[in-house]
Amino acid sequence: MINKILEKISWKWIFLIVVTALYLILGYVNFELAKQAFIGSAELFQKIIPVFVLVLMFIFLSNIFFDPQKITRFLGREAGIKGWIIVIVGGILSTGPIYMWYPLLSEFKEKGMRDCFIAAFLYNRAVKIPLLPMMIYYFGLPFAAVLTFYTVLFSIINGVLVEKLLKL
Amino acid sequence: MTKVILKQAFVKAVNNFKQVFPIILGVVMLVSLVIVATPQSFYKNVFTGSKIIDPLAGAVFGSIAAGNPITSYIIGGELLDQGVSLLAVTAFIFAWVSVGVVQLPAESLMLGKRFAFTRNIISFISAIIIAILTVIILSFL
Numbered sequence: 001m002i003n004k005i006l007e008k009i010s011w012k013w014i015f016l017i018v019v020t021a022l023y024l025i026l027g028y029v030n031f032e033l034a035k036q037a038f039i040g041s042a043e044l045f046q047k048i049i050p051v052f053v054l055v056l057m058f059i060f061l062s063n064i065f066f067d068p069q070k071i072t073r074f075l076g077r078e079a080g081i082k083g084w085i086i087v088i089v090g091g092i093l094s095t096g097p098i099y100m101w102y103p104l105l106s107e108f109k110e111k112g113m114r115d116c117f118i119a120a121f122l123y124n125r126a127v128k129i130p131l132l133p134m135m136i137y138y139f140g141l142p143f144a145a146v147l148t149f150y151t152v153l154f155s156i157i158n159g160v161l162v163e164k165l166l167k168l
Numbered sequence: 169m170t171k172v173i174l175k176q177a178f179v180k181a182v183n184n185f186k187q188v189f190p191i192i193l194g195v196v197m198l199v200s201l202v203i204v205a206t207p208q209s210f211y212k213n214v215f216t217g218s219k220i221i222d223p224l225a226g227a228v229f230g231s232i233a234a235g236n237p238i239t240s241y242i243i244g245g246e247l248l249d250q251g252v253s254l255l256a257v258t259a260f261i262f263a264w265v266s267v268g269v270v271q272l273p274a275e276s277l278m279l280g281k282r283f284a285f286t287r288n289i290i291s292f293i294s295a296i297i298i299a300i301l302t303v304i305i306l307s308f309l
Contacts, residue, residue, distance in 0.1 A: 012187070015273050016194040022201060033204055040200035048196065056185055063177035099195045099271045102278040103188045109279065118279065119287045126265040128237055138245040142309050143302065147262065150298045158290050165286050 051096030058104050071111040079117070087117045087159075088152060091124025098125055115166055120159035126151050188278060195274045199234040202270050206233065211243050211260075215252045222256035227295045230263030231288075232270070240264035254306070258299035266291045 027034035075083050094101055105118050127148055128135075135144045214229050215222050230240065240261040247257050267288050268275065275284035 011277055012190045012194075015277065016190040016197075019194045019197045019201070023197065026201070026205075037197075037201045037204040040204055041197045044196050044200055045193070048192075052185075052192075056181055059184055060177050060181040063180050064173065097195075097199075098268060099192060099274045102191075102274055103184055106188075106278040107184060115283060118283070119290075122287065123266060123291065126262065128265070131237055131241070134238055134241050138241045139248075142306055143258075146302050146305050146309075147258070147298070150301055151262075151266075154294050154298060158287070158294055161290050162283070162287050165290075166282060 048096055048100060051100045054096070055100050055104050059107055062104070062107060066108075066111065068111040071108055071113055075108060075117050076112040076114055079114070083114070083117050084120065084156060084159075087121040088124050088155060091121040091155065092127045092129065092152075094121075094125060098122060101125075114163065116159035116163035119162040120155040123155035123158050124152065191274045191277050195271055198270050198273075202232070202234040208239070208243055208246075212247065212250065215247065215256055217251070219253060219255070222253055223259045223296055223299055226256040226258075226260030226299070227263040227267075227292055230260040230295065231267035231292055233264050234268075234270045237261070237265050255299050255303045258302050259295050262298055263292060263295040266295055 023034055023037065026037065072078055074086060079086075101122070105113070105121065109115075109118060132144055132148075135147075211229060211233075214225050216225070233240065244257045244261045247260070248254065269288070272284055272288060275288075
């Protein structure tokens with residue numbers, strides 16, 4: 001019976017149902033905390049709306065301008081060093097929460113984007129240019145500079161490793 | 169460019185987002201739940217003063233934590249003031265932005281389970297390696 005229900009509901013809905021169930025359980029145990037979390041969710045959702053629109057726009061534009069051949073040329077097998085530069089710069093400049101970029105990357109993956117480039121893009125999101133002054137304030141300029149350098153360097157190492165491990 | 173192409177591209181983009189909306193909503197709710205359930209004071213009790221366990225604990229709790237990276241800087245700054253090693257704090261703030269346990273279900277559903285797990289495990293190990301390398305380099309500066 002459960003298996004039949006699970007077959008009909010896709011995993012994305014199961015995930016949402018599980019999270020909602022967590023809220024209900026928390027509400028039963030500690031109503032105030034669940035209320036805070038719910039209000040926090042609403043505020044967070046409000047904050048990500050601009051990124052939501054931005055990513056939707058990117059997907060729309062990619063549907064027009066990026067066919068699989070173009071993706072292969074810039075972010076696929078033929079990309080080479082050009083691909084690394086695109087994902088490093090793109091990852092650093094991309095704004096908003098990381099999960100907002102999964103749909104666009106998923107779309108690009110279907111069109112031929114290499115796993116190493118997806119991993120490197122996501123890794124470079126650890127470099128937060130608007131937050132650098134804050135990092136310098138708390139930890140100093142040498143710390144911020146060294147950490148940023150290693151982040152970019154390791155994004156390439158991680159990308160290569162992820163792709164190699166996925167091929168095993 | 170014809171109207172038909174524009175319409176097709178728009179419909180495809182909207183359909184794509186309809187597909188991922190429940191996942192995004194679930195992650196937003198989960199992130200908020202983790203933020204509320206783990207107050208900033210929680211992290212102060214995680215570190216024991218051990219030079220070996222603390223960096224690992226930093227990476228583990230940084231991976232599980234969610235929210236704005238500014239929060240990790242504030243917590244990291246406070247932890248340094250309390251005598252927690254720079255190694256542990258670096259692993260903590262770096263894992264915060266590079267590993268996403270809370271986002272893992274969403275990443276798995278959209279980019280593939282194997283990809284998501286492999287990427288996050290490698291990022292977790294890197295967080296510790298980067299912390300070690302950063303502290304070594306800083307000791308020479």
